Amino acid sequence: MISREEENVYAQTVAQNEKLDSGAVDHRGDEIFRPTNTGGWTSSSFIIGAEVAERFAYYGIASNLITYINGPLGKTTATAAADVNVWSATASMLPLLGGLVADKWLGRYRTIVAASIVYLVGLSTLTLSEVVPHYLYPKCAVNSTEFTACNPTTSAQSVQICFFFFAIYTVAVAQGLHKPCSQAFAADQFDKNDSKEQKSKSSLFNWWYCAMCVGTMAAQVIVNYVQENISWGLGFGITSIALLIAFIIFLLGTDTYRYYPVISNTSFGKTVDILTVEPGGNVADNSMSVETSEDSFLKESYEKKSPLKAKIPKLFPIWATCLVYAVIFSQTTTLFTKQGSTMDGRIGVNFKIPAAALQIFISFTIVLVIPIYDRVFVPFARKFSGIQSGITPLQRIGIGQFLSIITMAVSALIEMKRLQTAKSFGLIDLPDITIPMSLWWLVPQYMIFGISDVFTIIGMQEFFYDQAPNGMRSFGVALYLSILGTGSLISSILIITIDMVSSKNGESWFSNNLNRAHIDYFYWLLAVLGVLELLLFLCFATCYHYKKGSNYEQQIHNEFKIALLGSGKN
Known part of the structure; x- marks a missing residue:
């Protein structure tokens, strides 16, 4: 007979050597048993650290790109804004491809490594595209008195522009591979079947975005200043060094990561089906509502036959009703910057703040608000909702959309004030003269949008990661990024359309002379579109049923039962 004491010792031994239910393996490909030194906050910290440096590199380019295209490359305001938007769209749409590459072939770790190498090629080429012409045509320096006598040939300018666009689109490809994998890989470090790690994963999305903003904020302060006051070439070179640092930090955590084997197949269609089926052969959890057994049987039968069709289309209405928010999001690095370029950014006598540096207030606000949200708001809301994250991702997205509408209204009012100031001082036809209106007037619109980001962006990250089919987490993150790209x-x-139409009827809304432009009209238009979008979003969000088994689904299920019991008593 085995004594009770021996039974207790045996039970403790089994608990201590419990295999992770998630199916993760270590860097050698071995199964992971508890206790383990892999995963958790230790591993995710390496990925977060790499993300900070990567965001520093990316936004060192993106945040001031319109100034470079409109200035050194000599493009018009409308063309520069369009170029930046198309590039940004490409960089945000390519993660759809990158997510599939990771989920089907390479896995997240290898995809991040490949993306980092491509990143380094792109950033190095970008640096050379700016530095080399200055050595070939040294008299063309800004302070040169012989500028008109040293213009390079048209063909040489074309070569430089070609290299420039090749470089930034190489960076876009790298972003497309890197972005959907890094956040999903960080979330992979937490076991979904462990209650403590599941709670940590919920906090990860908040702290992930907070860390991203630290990197973004540093780029907007350091790199933008270097670009506009010292050298564009040096500014681009700094981003290359930052990316190299990010790559090294990521590789340092290799031995601590948890990895999920890729389920591959020669047929793409078959792979999609496999990716939506659990390793044990069961269909992955689906978004289901409280329904009859007959309805459930019919629905499960359909999902087994066509799992991808049963899952992805459910996300599309939410995806589509976030697009206007993404259009508003894109203004922060384009028209907001051009708006500020005409205003007085001086601090003291000699120091002048680059207009693009004001984007730091978005990041600063996010870094300030996220700890309050995570440590104060979430525990408070959790008491009422019973949900680990306090409120559902869709509720979070809706609040952020409302704040984005407020951002556009405030931006329009401040732009009207700027135009009135230019008129009052007789500067309407003097676009090169700084308007005597402080750049700090723009801070409110940046900070309100920063709060909006805390709700909408993080809400989208969590929603699309959590609701995507279990084998397509990278693709889920890519779906959220594709919203920003499409926007x-x-x-x-x-x-482009408004510029063409308004030019025929008088002065363009996006005239090169911003004192005669009407960016305020565009802001009001986006505010109206934002209201319409929010109404549609609320309709779709109300009808949406979360994936079965998630905390959100369980909470809604309980509320539904309470409602039924309440109606039965009446």
């Missing part, structure tokens, strides 16, 4: 593309189309 940038829509913004570009809107700007």
